[in-house]
Amino acid sequence: MAKQSNEPILWALFSAGGVFAAFAIPVHLFLLGLAFPLGWIPAPGYEYLHGLFSSPLPRIYLFALCFLALFHWAHRFRYTLYDGLQIKHLNEVIFVCCYGGAIFGTVLAGYLLWNFH
Amino acid sequence: MAETISVEVARYSPERDTEPSSQRYDVPLHKDWVVLDALNYIKDKMDGSLTFRWSCRMGICGSCGMMVNGEPKLTCATFLSDYAGDGSPVRVQPLRYFPVIRDLVVEITDFMNKLQSVKPWLIRGDEKAVSEGEYLQTPEQLDRYKQFSMCINCLLCYAACPVYGLDPVFIGPAAIALAQRYNMDSRDEGAGERMDVLAQHEGIWGCTFVGECTKVCPKHVDPAGAIQQYKLTATIERFKSFLMPWAAGNSEMESAK
Amino acid sequence: MACVSINGANRLGSNSLPELLVFGARAGKAAALTSLEQKPPSEHVIAQANDEKRRLEEQFLRKTGGRERIATIRSEMHQAVESGAGIYRTQDSLQQAADKLQELRERFRNLSLDDHSLTFNTELLGALELEFMLEVGSAIVASALHRTESRGAHQRTDFPARDDRNFLAHALIFRSPDGSARIETTPVVITRWPPGERVYGVKSEVKEVAAR
Amino acid sequence: MSGVRQTVRYTEYHPRWYRTRVSTWWWLSRWPYLKFILREISSVFVAWFVVVLLLQIRALSRGPQAYAAFEHWLQIPVIVLLNLTAMFFVTFHAVTWFNLTPRAMVVRFGGKRVPDGLIVGTNYAAWAAVSVVLAWFLLRS
Incomplete structure (x- = not known):
């Protein structure tokens, strides 16, 4: 075997995130970002949402969504920077910024959801 | 006098020029003429110094690939009349992303080395004696790799691939598709050897699935699909070797057949 | 030439593929092995190579002012061989082709190239190919004239019968010092399948029954 | 391993070959390339959605007042515009992702390859x- 590359792991996260993002994010974003603020659909009240977000299953779901979507972003954005701007010589910096950002966001999501009350 | 069409051809002579220029020729526009016919007409009747590769004229040899109006095409399968309408000339240029040796001829040694590096031939652990007969294969087994076996090495996919253009160490669409052609062949046992080359960054992981290689392929090989499918294979292998180091090998690819 | 006669007299078009795949591969391997054993070329060989290089430069690369183009001679050659030495040929048609090829070989000396470059000069290659094709074409026509019989895929309509007594043989063509062709023959080694009559339709069924 | 690396020779200097440098803006030269870059950029808006979601979670956790402020923030025209753009990009991501699935995954059923259209159709149905x-x-509620 060749040197064990980490690329398969990053790609697996990217793909899982891509699937998650494709299936789930459009409806979430449509409701939260457009339909509720613009009053197309009456927004659910604070009490209901707070109750929903307090139960463990939705919290696990939200954590997975944040975690995978962020690693999806990190992987794609890293290659977009390489190819789109031809800055592959900044390889290490880009790598650290992208996956570092994803790890930071994931930890933050974990912190917020763990301490949700 | 028959109708004519202007063909604007890239010219570059390393002995004379520092960079390419273009030259315009007016050639007869016959309904059944392809771009290669125009080039041969120019070479035969107008300017014998125009230089390009070609051989079979029937989409099999893969040597007449060029950029026609900015798109990679087999010039033997690209009709002049499709470009006739608007009166502007048909632009013919050498395949993009390759160094130009002269006029429309590009340097392809890089691809040849890469192709060889993926061992595009049947690899057997133990070869049967000739007296034992053929390696049999069912139509279903043939169907798994047949699409990838249609590749004619015309390099249109490389000329369509910005990843190759940006970073020429990328092993590229055709070489990976041809590796898959043998990986998926029930008679082959070389998937593990090929993985050493394919599962590197210069192998499949450089690909960002632009997908243009598949769109320009004149033989419908779908190299983009081959690469994505191989990413999945390599990922499963990677996790397997992590979770079960003792079982690492080419089991995944063998079972895929 | 790529003919090792595994198809007998029926060597048409793509029949060359098994020859290339089997005997071409063997020839390639043998050539590679031989070249490994070769000593560096002798002075004579180097001098010969230099002569040839000089000829190419004088006859093609540096020459200006010739009036013939490759494409004209090539298409006249195609025409002459196609109509004179095609599937159906006669003494007359072959003689016409031979005369035409002789004329073209003379005109070939008056060829001039547009391309005087030393980089990927496909026109020079085209000229060399054409020179060889004219020579091979002449050899084909000469041996077809010699063979006053019909065999395999080709028909001498003036000699429709097969003549094994005189022509169950390979024709070998040699170039005489004056450039003309000299023909010798060498017998055919028959292994498993002796030559049979080439028949179609009802006749072929009759033949099959007879064979049983 | 060495197989591919050997080909780095390709980039060696050869004075007689002409090489065209790929422009930084290569992805503007052809529509399919631009579409590709837009598809890749969609990931930024995926990340943006995560940011909005995290803000929502934080606001919910902090109480009704904080949540009302969050809801108000969502109504700021710039944010609405941003979310509208994000909506376009995440939809673009979903569509391109589903359409490319049959390329990346070969599904076989009874020895035959499942047609691309069926895989794509299943994806859209599941999305709905x-x-x-x-x-x-x-x-x-």
């Missing part, structure tokens, strides 16, 4: 189902 279920959870 998932959207309905998620909307039901969020709206059933």
Whole structure:
């Protein structure tokens, strides 16, 4: 075997995130970002949402969504920077910024959801 | 006098020029003429110094690939009349992303080395004696790799691939598709050897699935699909070797057949 | 030439593929092995190579002012061989082709190239190919004239019968010092399948029954 | 391993070959390339959605007042515009992702390859189902 590359792991996260993002994010974003603020659909009240977000299953779901979507972003954005701007010589910096950002966001999501009350 | 069409051809002579220029020729526009016919007409009747590769004229040899109006095409399968309408000339240029040796001829040694590096031939652990007969294969087994076996090495996919253009160490669409052609062949046992080359960054992981290689392929090989499918294979292998180091090998690819 | 006669007299078009795949591969391997054993070329060989290089430069690369183009001679050659030495040929048609090829070989000396470059000069290659094709074409026509019989895929309509007594043989063509062709023959080694009559339709069924 | 690396020779200097440098703006030269870059850029808006979601979670956790402020923030025209753009990009992501699935995954059933259209169609059907279920959870109050 060749040197064990980490690329398969990053790609697996990217793909899982891509699937998650494709299936789930459009409806979430449509409701939260457009339909509720613009009053197309009456927004659910604070009490209901707070109750929903307090139960463990939705919290696990939200954590997975944040975690995978962020690693999806990190992987794609890293290659977009390489190819789109031809800055592959900044390889290490880009790598650290992208996956570092994803790890930071994931930890933050974990912190917020763990301490949700 | 028959109708004519202007063909604007890239010219570059390393002995004379520092960079390419273009030259315009007016050639007869016959309904059944392809771009290669125009080039041969120019070479035969107008300017014998125009230089390009070609051989079979029937989409099999893969040597007449060029950029026609900015798109990679087999010039033997690209009709002049499709470009006739608007009166502007048909632009013919050498395949993009390759160094130009002269006029429309590009340097392809890089691809040849890469192709060889993926061992595009049947690899057997133990070869049967000739007296034992053929390696049999069912139509279903043939169907798994047949699409990838249609590749004619015309390099249109490389000329369509910005990843190759940006970073020429990328092993590229055709070489990976041809590796898959043998990986998926029930008679082959070389998937593990090929993985050493394919599962590197210069192998499949450089690909960002632009997908243009598949769109320009004149033989419908779908190299983009081959690469994505191989990413999945390599990922499963990677996790397997992590979770079960003792079982690492080419089991995944063998079972895929 | 790529003919090792595994198809007998029926060597048409793509029949060359098994020859290339089997005997071409063997020839390639043998050539590679031989070249490994070769000593560096002798002075004579180097001098010969230099002569040839000089000829190419004088006859093609540096020459200006010739009036013939490759494409004209090539298409006249195609025409002459196609109509004179095609599937159906006669003494007359072959003689016409031979005369035409002789004329073209003379005109070939008056060829001039547009391309005087030393980089990927496909026109020079085209000229060399054409020179060889004219020579091979002449050899084909000469041996077809010699063979006053019909065999395999080709028909001498003036000699429709097969003549094994005189022509169950390979024709070998040699170039005489004056450039003309000299023909010798060498017998055919028959292994498993002796030559049979080439028949179609009802006749072929009759033949099959007879064979049983 | 060495197989590919050997070909780095390709980039060696050869004075007689002409090489065209790839422009930094290569992805503007052809529509398919631009579409590709837009598809890749969609990931930025995926990340943006995560940011909005995290803000929502934080606001919910901090109480009704904080949540009202969050809801108000969502109504700022710039944010609406941003979300509208994000909506376009995440939809673009979903569509391109589903359309490319049959390329990346070969599904075989009874020895035959499942037609691309069927895989894509299944994806869209599942997308609709998932959207309905998620909307039901969020709206059933």
